[in-house]
Amino acid sequence: MKKKTSTADKVFVICNSIFMILFVVITLYPVINTIAISFNDGIDAVRGGIHLLPRKFTLKNYSVVLNKQNMTTGFWISVLRTVVGTLSSLAANALLAFVVSRKRFIFKSQLSLFWVITMYVNGGMIPVLLLYKNLGLTSSFNVYWIPGMISAFNMLVLRTYMQGLPDSLEESAQLDGAGYMTVFIRIISPLCKPVYATVALFVAVYQWNSWFDTMLYNRQKTSLTTLQYELMKLLSSVSQQSGSATNMSTTGSSGMVTPTSIRAAATVATMMPIVILYPFLQRYFVTGLTIGGVKE
Amino acid sequence: MAGKRKNTDVYTPKFTLKEAKKQWVLLVIGAAFTIYGLIFYYAPLVGWIMAFQNYKPKKGFLHSSFVGLxxxxxxxxxxxxxxxxxxxxxxxxxxxxxxxxxxxxxxxxxxxxxxxxxxxxxxxxxxxxxxxxxxxxxxxxxxxxxxxxxxxxxxxxxxxxxxxxxxxxxxxxxxxxxxxxxxxxxxxxxxxxxxxxxxxxxxxxxxxxxxxxxxxxxxxxxxxxxxxxxxxxxxxxxxxxxxxxxxxxxxxxxxxxxxxxxxxxxxxxxxxxxxxxxxxxxxxxxxxxxxxxxxxxxxxxxxxxxxxxxxxxx
Structure with missing residues (x-):
């Protein structure tokens, strides 16, 4: 009996290992391959056969990408919208969560419901576009951070966390004469650092990866387009002509780059900031998701 | 995990002037967020009228002709x-x-x-x-x-x-x-x-x-x-x-x-x-x-x- 189970277990372990190896390979290979191509000489890469390491190492692709005006502008706009968007959204969501998590607040359930509804009902693309046009938000940087400042999901994550803090903290501070804003800034916020980090991470990733709002609202204004949008333009302009990519080597600053290699370098440059950061922030998003899952 | 849910929150104070005065800060902030929400999340719903109109941007909601369904x-x-x-x-x-x-x-x-x-x-x-x-x-x-x-x-x-x-x-x-x-x-x-x-x-x-x-x-x-x-x-x-x-x-x-x-x-x-x-x-x-x-x-x-x-x- 005992032997039988152990052979079954062995088969299981082997199958499981194969599954995990396949999973890791399928996840990592495309990313590593893109990195390898981005560091490889463009013309040489056309021959194919580059998998995990560059064959003919060069930094040319990156120097071409980083010297493109629209890419550098896009980079700074992306950085700016990520910083401004994350800070404003975190402050607004935290303040709202603070208000609706106060036990004594008269309208706490009504105000919560008001925001939960926005998770499910929205006006749709066209009415929103017209509204932003009328408010003068199109062709402006403000469209990146003002309209989407509150996310009901993030607000609920924060609210759940704040509700878990002991009430006595607030009460004793109030006995000492502290107002609500003092309680929020001095007492609640310091205790909420982990969940603030979680929400900031969620928002920052969203901000950094957004491209559709740029396309819809700020397409005409090249000084306001983001890195992701510029990358999309670059990728789609090439993929339409991928058949003739071989004989399309870019002249100009050098004769050794091709659309494929430029594309790879731009892709790597765009994903690097987040890829480098996320492993250090793991514990934050794990807690955040677990709180979010038990909401309501 | 589902078992962790708490049933706090049941307590809500009654709306009295005295209570409102005490928490005027919360009321002001709550009102500000409500106005913000009405503008950016609820106002677009008004735009649904367009679906029942032959909407012309120049004429606006008020003067575009209605076409029903x-x-x-x-x-x-x-x-x-x-x-x-x-x-x-x-x-x-x-x-x-x-x-x-x-x-x-x-x-x-x-x-x-x-x-x-x-x-x-x-x-x-x-x-x-x-x-x-x-x-x-x-x-x-x-x-x-x-x-x-x-x-x-x-x-x-x-x-x-x-x-x-x-x-x-x-x-x-x-x-x-x-x-x-x-x-x-x-x-x-x-x-x-x-x-x-x-x-x-x-x-x-x-x-x-x-x-x-x-x-x-x-x-x-x-x-x-x-x-x-x-x-x-x-x-x-x-x-x-x-x-x-x-x-x-x-x-x-x-x-x-x-x-x-x-x-x-x-x-x-x-x-x-x-x-x-x-x-x-x-x-x-x-x-x-x-x-x-x-x-x-x-x-x-x-x-x-x-x-x-x-x-x-x-």
């Missing part, structure tokens, strides 16, 4: 729109099912790895694709599936095919590609919550099962899966309402003229008609259709959830 009639007589509904639903359901199964499978199998030295790095790697934008993911997919890409290379080397497959020119491949892209991007991320649920299972259950001679399979089948069933149910029901929302970025970025008939979704239809052709009324009507279906799905899912909740109680 004409725009909706046009929508449902438009073959393209019917196809778009089919595509959105098909891809939404396919994505939901495949990403769900993959996430649960991955969580369970990862949990079976006992060594943290192996488990942690795999988990970290599994999150990676979630942090890449769809622009990057679809760009990578385009490369991998191109005629000289890795997939064709493997298939040719295995002698399964003689000439490279043009994946983006054949309508049969598109839905599976989209489902795969979603699985690739979100499996590790979605598994987080299941792993948390699995960690919460009482180890005594497994020990008792071992004493009774249960193997790994039976432990997974009789302990792990039933224990995380509530989590699975909650997430499934929460996601059903979002089925129609899963139909934009990938399809927009991966689709092309050759496979339009299977790749276009409701959102792309709205974009083409509403923004591209400036027919705001038609775009709004299509958007309303999507919202209404989503709301029906949410209420349906909630009703089911209630029932499932009752079942769990007894």
């Amino acid at each position: 004409e725009k909706f009639k046009f929508l449902f007589s438009d073959d393209a729109f019917i196809k778009v509904i089919r595509n959105t639903l098909a891809m939404g359901v396919l994505n939901l099912v495949t990403t769900f199964i993959m996430a649960i499978l991955f969580a369970i199998l990862l949990n079976e790895i006992k060594s943290n030295l192996i488990k942690k790095p795999i988990q970290t790697i599994s999150y990676l694709p979630h942090f890449l934008s769809w622009i990057i993911v679809t760009g990578i997919l385009h490369d991998a599936l191109s005629s000289s890409g890795i997939i064709n290379e493997i298939l040719m080397n295995l002698k399964l095919i003689d000439t490279p497959i043009n994946f983006f020119a054949n309508t049969a491949y598109f839905w599976p590609i989209v489902a795969f892209a979603n699985c690739w991007k979100e499996t590790g991320w979605n598994a987080i919550i299941y792993l948390a649920a699995i960690t919460a299972i009482d180890p005594c259950l497994y020990e008792a099962a071992s004493i009774d001679g249960a193997g790994r399979f039976s432990k997974i089948w009789f302990i792990t899966l039933p224990s995380i069933k509530p989590t699975i149910m909650i997430l499934l029901l929460m996601n059903i309402g979002n089925v129609l929302n899963a139909g934009f970025e990938v399809q927009y970025l991966l689709g092309n003229g050759l496979i339009k008939s299977v790749s276009d979704t409701i959102d792309i239809y709205v974009l083409t008609w509403g923004v591209g052709n400036m027919d705001y009324s038609l775009g709004t009507a299509a958007g309303i259709f999507k919202s209404v279906v989503s709301i029906v799905l949410i209420f349906g899912a909630n009703a089911l959830a209630k029932r499932a909740g009752e079942e769990r109680l007894f």
